[in-house]
Amino acid sequence: MAERTRPIVAVWKFASCDGCQLSLLDCEDELLAVAGAVDIAYFAEASSTLRPGPYDVSLVEGSVTTEHDAERIRMVRAASKRLITIGACATAGGIQSLRNFADVKDYVAAVYASPEYIRTLETSTPISAHVPVDFELRGCPINKHQLLEVISALLAGRKPQIPNESVCVSCKQRGTSCVMVAHGTPCLGPVTHAGCGAICPAYGRGCYGCYGPAEAANTASLAGAWTALGADRRTLHRAFRTFNAAAEPFRQESEAHAEPHHPG
Amino acid sequence: MPEPRTQPSVLLGARVLLPRPALQDLIDALAACGFEVIGPRARDGAIVYDRLRRIEELPAGWTDRQDGGTYGLERRSDAALFGYAVGPHSWKQFLHPPQERLWRARRREDGFAIEPEPAPPSRLAFIGVRACELHAIAIQDRVFMGGAHKDTGYEARRRGAFVVAVNCGTAGGTCFCASMETGPRAEAGFDLALTELIGGTRHDFLMEAGSEAGAALLAGLPTRPAGAADIAAAEAVVARTAASMGRTMDTVGLKSLLQDHPEHPRWDEVASRCLACANCTMVCPTCFCTTVTDHTDLAGQEAERVRHWDSCFTADFSYIHGGSVRSSTKSRYRQWMTHKLAHWIDQFGTSGCVGCGRCITWCPVGIDITAEAAAIRADPAAHGTKRGTSHGNP
Ligand code: SF4
Ligand code: SF4
Ligand code: SF4
Ligand code: SF4
Numbered sequence: 001m002a003e004r005t006r007p008i009v010a011v012w013k014f015a016s017c018d019g020c021q022l023s024l025l026d027c028e029d030e031l032l033a034v035a036g037a038v039d040i041a042y043f044a045e046a047s048s049t050l051r052p053g054p055y056d057v058s059l060v061e062g063s064v065t066t067e068h069d070a071e072r073i074r075m076v077r078a079a080s081k082r083l084i085t086i087g088a089c090a091t092a093g094g095i096q097s098l099r100n101f102a103d104v105k106d107y108v109a110a111v112y113a114s115p116e117y118i119r120t121l122e123t124s125t126p127i128s129a130h131v132p133v134d135f136e137l138r139g140c141p142i143n144k145h146q147l148l149e150v151i152s153a154l155l156a157g158r159k160p161q162i163p164n165e166s167v168c169v170s171c172k173q174r175g176t177s178c179v180m181v182a183h184g185t186p187c188l189g190p191v192t193h194a195g196c197g198a199i200c201p202a203y204g205r206g207c208y209g210c211y212g213p214a215e216a217a218n219t220a221s222l223a224g225a226w227t228a229l230g231a232d233r234r235t236l237h238r239a240f241r242t243f244n245a246a247a248e249p250f251r252q253e254s255e256a257h258a259e260p261h262h263p264g
Numbered sequence: 265m266p267e268p269r270t271q272p273s274v275l276l277g278a279r280v281l282l283p284r285p286a287l288q289d290l291i292d293a294l295a296a297c298g299f300e301v302i303g304p305r306a307r308d309g310a311i312v313y314d315r316l317r318r319i320e321e322l323p324a325g326w327t328d329r330q331d332g333g334t335y336g337l338e339r340r341s342d343a344a345l346f347g348y349a350v351g352p353h354s355w356k357q358f359l360h361p362p363q364e365r366l367w368r369a370r371r372r373e374d375g376f377a378i379e380p381e382p383a384p385p386s387r388l389a390f391i392g393v394r395a396c397e398l399h400a401i402a403i404q405d406r407v408f409m410g411g412a413h414k415d416t417g418y419e420a421r422r423r424g425a426f427v428v429a430v431n432c433g434t435a436g437g438t439c440f441c442a443s444m445e446t447g448p449r450a451e452a453g454f455d456l457a458l459t460e461l462i463g464g465t466r467h468d469f470l471m472e473a474g475s476e477a478g479a480a481l482l483a484g485l486p487t488r489p490a491g492a493a494d495i496a497a498a499e500a501v502v503a504r505t506a507a508s509m510g511r512t513m514d515t516v517g518l519k520s521l522l523q524d525h526p527e528h529p530r531w532d533e534v535a536s537r538c539l540a541c542a543n544c545t546m547v548c549p550t551c552f553c554t555t556v557t558d559h560t561d562l563a564g565q566e567a568e569r570v571r572h573w574d575s576c577f578t579a580d581f582s583y584i585h586g587g588s589v590r591s592s593t594k595s596r597y598r599q600w601m602t603h604k605l606a607h608w609i610d611q612f613g614t615s616g617c618v619g620c621g622r623c624i625t626w627c628p629v630g631i632d633i634t635a636e637a638a639a640i641r642a643d644p645a646a647h648g649t650k651r652g653t654s655h656g657n658p
Contacts, residue, residue, distance in 0.1 A: 172546035173362035190541035
């Protein structure tokens, strides 16, 4: 059989915590197979080799929070045949999108000794707000098995098998008794995209929404059920305002439970 | 099979008494025959189905409190072993598992070789199958084994299974098997059926053999003959359960009622509450839909095809070239409910609902199929009859 040419892959970091890139390095058993199957030209987290493009595939972690990064993602896109975003930062703006609901200058003044040196945008935005994206892999952090599935699919020229269903489907498939129904524990699973394997309910916790809104997320109805279980406005506001705060259904729902005098 | 300990041997359909401790002998006899025994266990605040070795593992003295979107375990005043209704699990997860690899393929010099999946390693014995669940299994038998193209994996698991039914002694808050004529008495489809007789110092099971295999197994257990009073007591248990159903469903004309009202305003109303989370289809013991995914490894040497439970509540379920047929939650809920209660009859000759109540209890927002049907029946004149976009998506 003819040897498959190894696609040239680059891994990029934008505003993020590196957790998703670490998921790739965490693929200990499969890392050699990944290294054998692809030619990694750029992966600052793992190696000092930084080869110029073009690249067959770019994996992009992180959101866009500076003018410089807004420019850099356009360069990455121009140099890449396929661009895949990984993680909540790259697909939804990440936890740093909390700035979208406030005045970023206040944060800068509170955090930095010399705020005048900080150049930053008013918002944290997903990669797809700047350039076309070929595939978005959700999660905070991403699931390494899903990442391997996406890479394997790319190599084989097939569709990645990443189900677009709610966390509840994974929860039921692993046989967990629903924490919302059986324990009265509020859970974001019904409106959250699957991908983690429903880990939190398996440990008796409600889902935190790490994978962002599921397709057809009816957040208002779920918020009503949370209220019936005793969740107050502040709890609801905070539940929808985490790693995927800027994703549209979660943004709307958190705003619906904001302090009356605080439009954020 | 162990040596028979009592004589005469039990006949098909005859009723005998098994004292509570001898239920362990039943489990042991099944294990000795090579069965993996599965039964109810209390775990994480619910009664689930799992591996069973000792009768001490059964949820003695527990019952459940169920309503729309809520479930809780409570103590009973007695030590009944089967004093609760059905929980979040069903036997579907064993006969039609949530994930099943169908085959693997390996690349070779001259192409590739397909490796079919080996047959399931163990035979399963189910203890505590309720009447509604027997009907659900019979419905899935029609789906998977009824046509020209049989599901070989399902068939192997099903043919190998040994079924010990329980006549329900307690109706759950969301049960409506009496309306669906699927319970609470186990009529057919079991190897053995038991009715728990408890009260005072008494704790026995009235046993009935429903198959030759069941009769043979029962013959080896330390039973004693049942008297007319025992049989009457068992009848009373089932009658009491039938009279205490938590829900009812009026099935008269239900099929045409639903099929004739695809645009009833109630579909919009329920869609405003429905999360499209798919819990109802996952817990439903008759829902059978799956999707198939193909996977390849990084080196491009191996591939596999896996089948997973799917649900008509996802957009991808109805994805065809260019988009989803059912883009709205309204069309998805309508698909689910009309399939269960109406189109199923056209497709398989029976209702797809056995009245187990799981979809009501395990819906996080407590959407109730009996209440939805009643709402449409209460106001059938509301607009949205056959004309226009009949059975219309999206
Ligand atoms: S525990 Fe959460 S994720 Fe699991 S079924 Fe219940 S609501 Fe869904
Ligand atoms: S539709 Fe609901 S009540 Fe009917 S069989 Fe399915 S889960 Fe049970
Ligand atoms: S109700 Fe939906 S998931 Fe269930 S069998 Fe019908 S189409 Fe399939
Ligand atoms: S009816 Fe309930 S369980 Fe079913 S999809 Fe809607 S919200 Fe989920």
